[in-house]
Amino acid sequence: MISIEIENLHYAYKNEDVLKNLSFNIKQGEFFIIIGPNGSGKTTLLKTLNNIITPDKGLLKISGYSIKSYKRKSLSRKISFVSQDTNLDFPFTANEIVMMGRSPHLGLFGLETDIDCKIVENAMEFTHVSHLKDRLINQLSGGERQRVYIARAICQDPEIILLDEPTASLDLSHQVLIMDLMEKLRIEKNITIVMVSHDINLAALYADRLLLMKNGEIIKIGKPENVITYENLEKTYECVIMVDKNPLGNFPIVIPVPGRYLSNKGGL
Amino acid sequence: MKILQKESVSVINQIFIICFAGSIILISFVLIGICIGSSDISIKSIINIICNKEELDPLIKTIIIKIRLPRVLFAIEVGASLSLGGLVFQALLRNPLAEPYILGISGGSAVGAITGIFLGFSRYFGVSIMAFIGSMMTLLLILFISQGKTTVKKDSLLLSGVMVNAFCSSLIMFFLSLSHDNKLHNILFWLMGDLSMSETKHVLTVFMFLTPCFIIIFLLTHSMNLLLMGKEAALSMGVNVRFVTYVLLITTSFMISITVCHSGILGFVGLVMPHLLRLIFGPDHRLLVPACILGGGTFMVLCDILARWLPKQGEMPVGVITAIIGAPLFIFLLRRSAK
Numbered sequence: 001m002i003s004i005e006i007e008n009l010h011y012a013y014k015n016e017d018v019l020k021n022l023s024f025n026i027k028q029g030e031f032f033i034i035i036g037p038n039g040s041g042k043t044t045l046l047k048t049l050n051n052i053i054t055p056d057k058g059l060l061k062i063s064g065y066s067i068k069s070y071k072r073k074s075l076s077r078k079i080s081f082v083s084q085d086t087n088l089d090f091p092f093t094a095n096e097i098v099m100m101g102r103s104p105h106l107g108l109f110g111l112e113t114d115i116d117c118k119i120v121e122n123a124m125e126f127t128h129v130s131h132l133k134d135r136l137i138n139q140l141s142g143g144e145r146q147r148v149y150i151a152r153a154i155c156q157d158p159e160i161i162l163l164d165e166p167t168a169s170l171d172l173s174h175q176v177l178i179m180d181l182m183e184k185l186r187i188e189k190n191i192t193i194v195m196v197s198h199d200i201n202l203a204a205l206y207a208d209r210l211l212l213m214k215n216g217e218i219i220k221i222g223k224p225e226n227v228i229t230y231e232n233l234e235k236t237y238e239c240v241i242m243v244d245k246n247p248l249g250n251f252p253i254v255i256p257v258p259g260r261y262l263s264n265k266g267g268l
Numbered sequence: 269m270k271i272l273q274k275e276s277v278s279v280i281n282q283i284f285i286i287c288f289a290g291s292i293i294l295i296s297f298v299l300i301g302i303c304i305g306s307s308d309i310s311i312k313s314i315i316n317i318i319c320n321k322e323e324l325d326p327l328i329k330t331i332i333i334k335i336r337l338p339r340v341l342f343a344i345e346v347g348a349s350l351s352l353g354g355l356v357f358q359a360l361l362r363n364p365l366a367e368p369y370i371l372g373i374s375g376g377s378a379v380g381a382i383t384g385i386f387l388g389f390s391r392y393f394g395v396s397i398m399a400f401i402g403s404m405m406t407l408l409l410i411l412f413i414s415q416g417k418t419t420v421k422k423d424s425l426l427l428s429g430v431m432v433n434a435f436c437s438s439l440i441m442f443f444l445s446l447s448h449d450n451k452l453h454n455i456l457f458w459l460m461g462d463l464s465m466s467e468t469k470h471v472l473t474v475f476m477f478l479t480p481c482f483i484i485i486f487l488l489t490h491s492m493n494l495l496l497m498g499k500e501a502a503l504s505m506g507v508n509v510r511f512v513t514y515v516l517l518i519t520t521s522f523m524i525s526i527t528v529c530h531s532g533i534l535g536f537v538g539l540v541m542p543h544l545l546r547l548i549f550g551p552d553h554r555l556l557v558p559a560c561i562l563g564g565g566t567f568m569v570l571c572d573i574l575a576r577w578l579p580k581q582g583e584m585p586v587g588v589i590t591a592i593i594g595a596p597l598f599i600f601l602l603r604r605s606a607k
Contacts, residue, residue: 076506108490
């Protein structure tokens with residue numbers, strides 16, 4: 001079943017084309033990761049999927065219906081979004097933050113029932129943050145905070161979760177933990193995961209399919225081993241890299257080559 | 269620090285408790301406010317007036333009904349709308365330091381009101397409209413400065429507020445020195461805020477305009493909670509961000525201009541109460557909005573009592589008191605947030 005359908009999607013900002021006639025589909029329950037250099041339009045693409053940014057041209061269907069036919073609230077029951085902006089100057093507890101994820105299912109005042117409390121509890125258990133529930137969000141570490149925001153996204157009970165660089169600035173164990181959680185979510189609940197990432201190696205280990213973007217265009221879309229090749233990456237990132245096979249299995253692994261191995265004078 | 273824990277009491281019950289306790293505190297301060305003044309009146313005689321039991325000295329009755337009561341009620345209205353205004357701006361700009369006076373919105377509103385008087389508009393309708401236009405202009409300026417950013421940098425926001433305020437104060441002085449109208453020469457009224465011009469008629473008009481504003485803001489409290497998470501997160505949780513933002517901005521500016529054009533500029537009220545109440549009840553706006561209306565009213569009545577009671581002779585502008593309390597608090601908060 002197709003979860004997200006994109007045809008000739010085009011978006012320009014201040015006379016500059018950010019997304020250029022993109023067309024592709026994402027299947028329900030797929031782990032889909034968008035990679036590419038800075039300014040390639042990855043985050044913009046992610047935000048159009050949630051109608052945070054409205055594209056100028058093209059067709060965008062969510063579960064078979066045009067995104068324009070959804071009201072804000074009904075769209076928020078289909079798709080949840082974990083943004084990069086996690087700064088908060090106000091003293092909410094982790095539990096209160098996760099409860100906000102229930103808002104799409106609640107009335108104007110967001111009054112929660114016992115069922116909502118149970119859902120929040122389960123979501124926090126799922127992301128291993130139950131023990132933090134009464135702590136203030138601004139006192140948590142980056143990894144803990146990210147897991148709280150993911151629990152909030154799960155509480156929306158969506159079919160699709162969008163994540164904007166969820167592993168950025170996290171340590172290794174937290175990176176793996178977050179990716180494992182997403183994989184578990186996909187397997188257990190058949191939720192479509194669409195993620196923007198800078199970490200190609202991590203993406204290659206988890207993604208069903210990768211989308212490699214540059215300057216708002218698709219360079220390559222497909223299985224990690226077909227996307228992460230020396231030719232594709234060098235063309236996209238314009239730097240020298242090596243692609244090898246990951247000892248863990250049939251996953252490609254990228255090794256960036258430092259300048260000192262390349263220059264004639266300073267070479268070792 | 270939270271007094272009421274979420275698990276034990278539902279939000280509705282918490283709101284109910286806040287309204288009940290807040291009203292009792294507010295009413296007791298109102299009674300004290302009526303008692304204190306150049307001629308002392310005992311609480312007993314006030315209660316007697318309310319119950320209509322005893323025939324009172326007509327002079328005391330006149331003082332209470334024509335002077336003291338409107339003044340105290342007006343103080344409640346001013347305090348409630350300014351604290352609520354502060355709370356809303358803090359949510360919209362995601363900045364705990366935002367406040368109508370610090371942002372320059374009160375100043376813009378006062379300039380509008382004075383322009384209206386200067387142009388000879390009617391005291392109620394025309395001047396209020398001008399005050400509203402003035403506050404909307406400053407608001408647009410602030411939004412222009414903060415355009416396109418998810419969180420406005422604290423320093424740029426505060427700096428622009430300082431500049432807007434300086435500009436507004438000089439405009440006020442400019443208009444006042446041009447005018448021959450004796451009423452306008454009450455400079456302190458505009459620059460420091462004063463509640464002594466309140467009449468029963470004012471109080472009723474202002475009340476009529478404020479009540480719908482309070483209701484609209486209260487209806488949007490949960491959306492305000494979600495807005496604190498950032499524009500994108502709020503959108504993804506189903507909030508119609510543009511609609512909510514516009515409604516809140518217009519309602520709040522309207523509310524503030526209605527009070528400021530009768531009270532002059534009163535600084536820091538929108539900072540003191542939201543922060544104090546946030547410490548007690550947490551950041552949930554569903555609780556904070558009713559708490560700010562009642563607490564802000566109480567705070568202003570208290571400040572007015574001090575302004576009338578402290579000086580040996582006469583009284584001081586109530587803005588002096590709010591600034592003496594508010595400005596140090598502001599510096600403290602700025603220091604804490606800059607850590």
